[in-house]
Amino acid sequence: MKENNLHIGKLVQDFVKQKNINSAQLAREIGKTRQNIYDLYKRDDVEVKLLLAISKALKHNFFEDIYPAATKETSVDEVFDVLKKLVEERI
Secondary structure, eight states: OOOTTOOHHHHHHHHHHHTTOOHHHHHHHHTOOHHHHHHHHHOSOOOHHHHHHHHHHHTOOHHHHHOHHHHTTSOHHHHHHHHHHHHHHHO
16 A cells, blocks of 8 residues: 555655765665666655665665554564565565
């Protein structure tokens, strides 16, 4: 379910800018091109698998930003483990 006015690409872009992270380095860390990252910033939704990779690379739980209540008492590693299982089941 998508929150109203939630733009995940912008959320990631704002975090990258705030932390002075190079988009090209992020691209390399997740196996994408710099253009892929710029395109991502324009997207209002992102696949779980990609957002998981971005979260790990940036060491930030974007899933908590998207839905804080679901992860309030759960560690980032626990969220990653659950999401990884979900992604693996779909592949």
